[in-house]
Amino acid sequence: MNELAEIEGAQASDAIGRSARAQVESGPLKAKARWQVLFSVPLALVIALALHWSVAKRESPGETDLYAYFFLGGLLVASVGAAALQTLWSGLREWMRAACPLIAVAVFFLAGWELATSGLRWLPMPYFPGPAAVLASMINDREVLFDCTCHSLLLLVCGYALGVASGLFSGVCIGWFPQARYWGMPVLKIVGPIPATAWIPLAMVLSPSATFSAVAMIALAVWFPVTMLTASGVSNTPASYLDVARTLGAGRAYLIFRVAIPAAMPSIFIGLFMGLGASFLTLVVAETVGVKSGLGWYVSWAQGWAEYGKVYGALVIMAAFFSTIMTALFKVRDRVLVWQKGVIKW
Amino acid sequence: MVAMPVDTVATEGSSLSVKNVSKNFAARDRTATHTPALDAVSFSVAAGELISIVGPSGCGKSTMLRLIAGLDFPSSGELRVGTEAITGPSAERGLVFQDPNLFPWLTVRRNVQAGLAALGLLHKKRREVSEFIHLVGLEGFADVYPHHLSGGMAQRVALARALITHPKVLLLDEPLGALDAFTRMRMQDEVLRLWQVRLTTMILVSHDIDEAIYMSDRILIMTPRPGRIDRTIQVNLARPRDRSSPEFLRLRSEILQLLHLAGNAS
Numbered sequence: 018m019n020e021l022a023e024i025e026g027a028q029a030s031d032a033i034g035r036s037a038r039a040q041v042e043s044g045p046l047k048a049k050a051r052w053q054v055l056f057s058v059p060l061a062l063v064i065a066l067a068l069h070w071s072v073a074k075r076e077s078p079g080e081t082d083l084y085a086y087f088f089l090g091g092l093l094v095a096s097v098g099a100a101a102l103q104t105l106w107s108g109l110r111e112w113m114r115a116a117c118p119l120i121a122v123a124v125f126f127l128a129g130w131e132l133a134t135s136g137l138r139w140l141p142m143p144y145f146p147g148p149a150a151v152l153a154s155m156i157n158d159r160e161v162l163f164d165c166t167c168h169s170l171l172l173l174v175c176g177y178a179l180g181v182a183s184g185l186f187s188g189v190c191i192g193w194f195p196q197a198r199y200w201g202m203p204v205l206k207i208v209g210p211i212p213a214t215a216w217i218p219l220a221m222v223l224s225p226s227a228t229f230s231a232v233a234m235i236a237l238a239v240w241f242p243v244t245m246l247t248a249s250g251v252s253n254t255p256a257s258y259l260d261v262a263r264t265l266g267a268g269r270a271y272l273i274f275r276v277a278i279p280a281a282m283p284s285i286f287i288g289l290f291m292g293l294g295a296s297f298l299t300l301v302v303a304e305t306v307g308v309k310s311g312l313g314w315y316v317s318w319a320q321g322w323a324e325y326g327k328v329y330g331a332l333v334i335m336a337a338f339f340s341t342i343m344t345a346l347f348k349v350r351d352r353v354l355v356w357q358k359g360v361i362k363w
Numbered sequence: 364m365v366a367m368p369v370d371t372v373a374t375e376g377s378s379l380s381v382k383n384v385s386k387n388f389a390a391r392d393r394t395a396t397h398t399p400a401l402d403a404v405s406f407s408v409a410a411g412e413l414i415s416i417v418g419p420s421g422c423g424k425s426t427m428l429r430l431i432a433g434l435d436f437p438s439s440g441e442l443r444v445g446t447e448a449i450t451g452p453s454a455e456r457g458l459v460f461q462d463p464n465l466f467p468w469l470t471v472r473r474n475v476q477a478g479l480a481a482l483g484l485l486h487k488k489r490r491e492v493s494e495f496i497h498l499v500g501l502e503g504f505a506d507v508y509p510h511h512l513s514g515g516m517a518q519r520v521a522l523a524r525a526l527i528t529h530p531k532v533l534l535l536d537e538p539l540g541a542l543d544a545f546t547r548m549r550m551q552d553e554v555l556r557l558w559q560v561r562l563t564t565m566i567l568v569s570h571d572i573d574e575a576i577y578m579s580d581r582i583l584i585m586t587p588r589p590g591r592i593d594r595t596i597q598v599n600l601a602r603p604r605d606r607s608s609p610e611f612l613r614l615r616s617e618i619l620q621l622l623h624l625a626g627n628a629s
Binding site: 357 | 432433434452454456457458460462464466469477478480481482508510524525528534
């Protein structure tokens with residue numbers, strides 16, 4: 018009996034060991050980062066700086082200084098400093114090994130952008146300002162941009178939270194109770210696919226304020242995929258898990274909250290991701306047409322004044338803002354679905 | 364061997380009676396003549412007895428277990444545990460399937476304590492969880508997720524999970540069917556040891572005749588179409604049993620012959 022446990026234990030730990038070894042071997046095993054990788058970023062920055070100075074005569078000195086000294090220069094100092102520091106700090110070394118090629122390419126992209134716009138004027142002005150102009154307008158307008166980002170965040174959080182809460186509730190009801198499925202499914206199938214933004218005319222008539230209708234629209238956009246995927250996850254709970262739980266004496270609450278919902282979690286997270294994507298879209302559209310603040314509003318306002326530097330500045334902020342939120346949801350999923358690690362490939 | 368939990372000395376098992384139980388599954392096609400899955404099956408099991416049900420696939424063995432578990436209801440007839448009629452699933456009747464069916468989102472410890480959590484007894488009996496993990500020899504694996512376990516280990520977790528609510532009857536639906544021959548033989552001893560420690564009434568469904576003879580006090584042989592009990596064979600061999608003793612082999616050929624004849628008759 019104990020020998021059996023040992024044999025099986027050895028097998029299990031062997032399997033764990035094998036997967037750990039595979040991970041080590043798949044990554045670059047060398048302890049030192051290659052200097053080509055480390056110095057790709059400073060090199061790219063030096064090239065970008067040289068290019069900038071050669072084309073900078075045509076731009077106003079304020080923009081030039083900001084971009085050259087604070088942005089490119091700051092990055093250059095940071096990258097050289099990091100290259101020195103990584104000899105002592107292995108965590109940083111790992112990160113740099115992975116990130117340096119990407120950062121270098123991004124810097125080259127900036128240089129190419131500058132060359133195509135401020136430098137060679139291939140692209141028509143004022144629609145395509147150079148990176149220096151975009152950075153300058155972002156910094157000049159920082160207070161408004163910060164304010165807009167906060168407003169967007171508030172709208173998004175309220176709408177998403179409302180949509181997720183109602184979606185989980187209706188999804189579990191539709192997935193578990195046959196009566197709820199009978200009445201709820203047709204509504205879900207007919208109303209759900211209408212894009213939330215198509216409700217804008219109705220929302221404008223019905224709702225007391227633009228903010229309120231924007232929250233409601235975002236919630237609606239999130240509600241549909243969350244409900245759909247939650248319902249399908251809950252109703253596809255393997256019958257054997259439910260049978261086991263019943264023979265352990267589980268009541269209905271246990272079956273729903275401790276068996277069906279955990280079993281549906283992978284599916285629920287797909288719904289949460291789809292809902293998040295839909296919420297970004299709806300947020301920007303709602304801000305463009307109704308709400309008088311937020312990043313979406315800022316983009317259309319800046320476009321109205323033909324200040325395209327501000328438009329691109331707002332897009333940069335949106336990219337950072339939305340991808341941060343997306344990353345946060347990935348982190349939550351990694352936490353909640355840690356039991357799937359090794360079962361499926363992420 | 365492993366020490367037994369302190370409060371499980373007395374017989375925990377309960378007697379079980381099955382009277383004239385028939386089960387028809389609703390036929391999809393109304394014109395089809397549907398043969399009952401079970402036809403007037405009657406048997407009884409004494410408290411603390413270990414019986415096996417063997418028979419070819421489709422003879423209604425698993426249906427019988429689901430009826431006893433309360434997961435399905437008979438078309439006619441009556442099932443009782445002790446004196447109480449079976450009206451639905453209950454922690455009194457534990458069920459272990461061929462597939463361990465561990466909840467993959469719970470660690471071994473949380474799987475084992477699931478029954479206590481479902482009954483709201485976890486805060487009172489938390490101490491027992493470690494005892495049961497110990498009982499099935501998985502101390503080092505309490506915080507591991509099920510996909511890290513081998514088939515035999517997973518099945519032992521399933522046994523611990525089914526036993527922690529102290530069921531009066533433990534139903535085993537080919538629990539060792541998916542294991543390789545060596546693990547299976549070790550697990551047979553394991554189940555016998557758990558049975559002797561706890562004296563739970565056990566009903567083992569198997570299509571492995573050796574397993575049935577090796578483990579049980581009595582063997583019910585079922586035949587299909589319609590599912591009914593053909594013969595009952597008493598196994599009067601002292602434990603631990605020798606799989607190659609003449610008596611063992613004689614019983615084996617007797618049962619094989621019965622099943623072979625049953626196969627020709629249908």
